[in-house]
Amino acid sequence: MNAKKLLGFAAFLLVVFVLVPLIINATGRWGFFYTLTSVALLSVAAAGVWLTFYIGRINIGQGAYALIGGYVSAILVTQAGVSFWLTLPIAGLFCAFVSVVIGLPILRLRGVYFAMVTLVLTEVARLTALALPITSGAKGITSIPLPGELSLFGLTIIPAFGSLSNPRFGFYIMASVLMVVTYLVLWRIVNSRLGHLCRSLQQNEELSASIGVNTAYLRILAYAISSFFGGIAGAMFASIAQSIYPSSFVVADSVNFMLYCFLGGLGYVFGPMLGTFLLYFGWDLLSIAKEYQLLIYSGVMIALMLVLPNGVLSLLDKKEGGK
Amino acid sequence: MEQIIANGLYLGAQYALIALGLTLIFSLMNVLNFAHGQMYVFGGFVTYTVVVQLGLPFVVGLFASALALAVMGAAIEKFLFAPVVRRSKRDESTMLLAAGVAFFLDAVILLFFGEKQRGVPKVVNGVFNWDMRIIMPYDRILIGVLAVLLIVAFIVFMNYSRSGRAMRALAQDRTAAQLMGVDVSRYSMLGFALGAMLAGLVGGLLVTITGVNLGMGGPTSIKAFLMIMIGGAGVISGAIAGGFILGMMESVGLTVLSAYGDITYLAIFASLMVFLAVRPQGLMGKPWG
Numbered sequence: 001m002n003a004k005k006l007l008g009f010a011a012f013l014l015v016v017f018v019l020v021p022l023i024i025n026a027t028g029r030w031g032f033f034y035t036l037t038s039v040a041l042l043s044v045a046a047a048g049v050w051l052t053f054y055i056g057r058i059n060i061g062q063g064a065y066a067l068i069g070g071y072v073s074a075i076l077v078t079q080a081g082v083s084f085w086l087t088l089p090i091a092g093l094f095c096a097f098v099s100v101v102i103g104l105p106i107l108r109l110r111g112v113y114f115a116m117v118t119l120v121l122t123e124v125a126r127l128t129a130l131a132l133p134i135t136s137g138a139k140g141i142t143s144i145p146l147p148g149e150l151s152l153f154g155l156t157i158i159p160a161f162g163s164l165s166n167p168r169f170g171f172y173i174m175a176s177v178l179m180v181v182t183y184l185v186l187w188r189i190v191n192s193r194l195g196h197l198c199r200s201l202q203q204n205e206e207l208s209a210s211i212g213v214n215t216a217y218l219r220i221l222a223y224a225i226s227s228f229f230g231g232i233a234g235a236m237f238a239s240i241a242q243s244i245y246p247s248s249f250v251v252a253d254s255v256n257f258m259l260y261c262f263l264g265g266l267g268y269v270f271g272p273m274l275g276t277f278l279l280y281f282g283w284d285l286l287s288i289a290k291e292y293q294l295l296i297y298s299g300v301m302i303a304l305m306l307v308l309p310n311g312v313l314s315l316l317d318k319k320e321g322g323k
Numbered sequence: 324m325e326q327i328i329a330n331g332l333y334l335g336a337q338y339a340l341i342a343l344g345l346t347l348i349f350s351l352m353n354v355l356n357f358a359h360g361q362m363y364v365f366g367g368f369v370t371y372t373v374v375v376q377l378g379l380p381f382v383v384g385l386f387a388s389a390l391a392l393a394v395m396g397a398a399i400e401k402f403l404f405a406p407v408v409r410r411s412k413r414d415e416s417t418m419l420l421a422a423g424v425a426f427f428l429d430a431v432i433l434l435f436f437g438e439k440q441r442g443v444p445k446v447v448n449g450v451f452n453w454d455m456r457i458i459m460p461y462d463r464i465l466i467g468v469l470a471v472l473l474i475v476a477f478i479v480f481m482n483y484s485r486s487g488r489a490m491r492a493l494a495q496d497r498t499a500a501q502l503m504g505v506d507v508s509r510y511s512m513l514g515f516a517l518g519a520m521l522a523g524l525v526g527g528l529l530v531t532i533t534g535v536n537l538g539m540g541g542p543t544s545i546k547a548f549l550m551i552m553i554g555g556a557g558v559i560s561g562a563i564a565g566g567f568i569l570g571m572m573e574s575v576g577l578t579v580l581s582a583y584g585d586i587t588y589l590a591i592f593a594s595l596m597v598f599l600a601v602r603p604q605g606l607m608g609k610p611w612g
Contacts, residue, residue, distance in 0.1 A: 106599065116548040117552065298427035
């Protein structure tokens, strides 16, 4: 990591953790905290989708894992009384496990076939949540308690959210930390040996298999990591909303995760974060347009695609004279 | 039992027609048309407008739907998909565009036609009753027969007309077709228009029976994806087979599994996963499409 990148990273942290809260405090528009928390969490799930894009698969099934993660955390907290902080990794790991079982057959599919199966997967998750007794069907699980305190060796690391004077701010910080950690992990993966192998998969799977890359193992690994991200994002969402329903994450959400990646740019690690921010925030701002909201939103999306078919971050490429 | 089979065949004919349009667009452009369900809904609303609000006969409404969607499909291909396909680094970028078009059509439908459920009065009255074994309203039979006729017409068109042959050549190998003098951009546009037109026609047919509403677009697209996954993407026979199989499974499932609650689609999805694990390219698809 060179000095310039380090500086950029520090500036980003400064904006997220200092400037944004200060501005919101000054203007008093507390609603923005909620919007930005959603952006941070959605971008965590989108990071997972991006990783599957990185191995050359179109993943429209992230909503399924977000839903599973949310339910796992909600059920553990409400019925077994487990601390939320413990359920967060459990939800992620459970999703990773599910994705390995499902991924073994479906990761053999490619291109549009994989895209369609994952799309269907979201619908399967919703229908399963409706049918299973433990998820209490369409009623969902409501009044999930806020996350309690997390302490290590008697030292309080995170105070209980119920005792905070402003839980919205707490959620914002928590979600932002999660987002930063996720993207650091993603950045590390991409710039490691694993990342190189993933790129070889993206370009030509047969060729990389022929030079001894274990493609089957690699695809499952990438898909499991991707689903892990989806699971923790979903778990966090459930705890912030204090409720989860089968319709919390539907096909439209899965499609949106994919769109965030596309819009930001598939070739850039921070693409999904930017894409999430632009699309989600833009959608929120457009609510002033009332009935024309969807029209303007989709119109802008189509226009962006026509002007920048390789994502918003491809603007940077042109400045550097192309890669 | 006869009733279940009759229902399945009727559903299958509709589904096959939807899947045909989707698979045509996919095979020609390598585009997964997310907006297919919305196009279907749009077609239904056009027929509704012509028949109920303008008071014209049903056939006129059907033609109006076909025409409106064909023009829309051609315009979408020419001004949106063609430029993006040409300039984008990765094929998948068209998916964002397709999803954008789906949202856009949803917005247009909401603004023009509102969010209410709309229907068209019955075209034919009366109920067909064969010894209490098969009971089916005549209008359903009429719609089913019309759908089968349209499928036959489509196959004849693809097999024997000059344009149909050109489109099949394009689907097989784009470069080779171009080298043989096929006007690629013209036939891509024609194919997209034809696919959209089929969606509009089904919408126009079904508005007489189930009616249409704004929320039907997305679920219809998902069903269409299911069908072409069963049959194999980009293959005409596969789309027809997929449509009829899904129609039959739905009909059987709704009867047999009704005791266990609303799990028909869960069962269909689960069996599809198992099926795809054994045969990833679907029934008739070529490996990796």
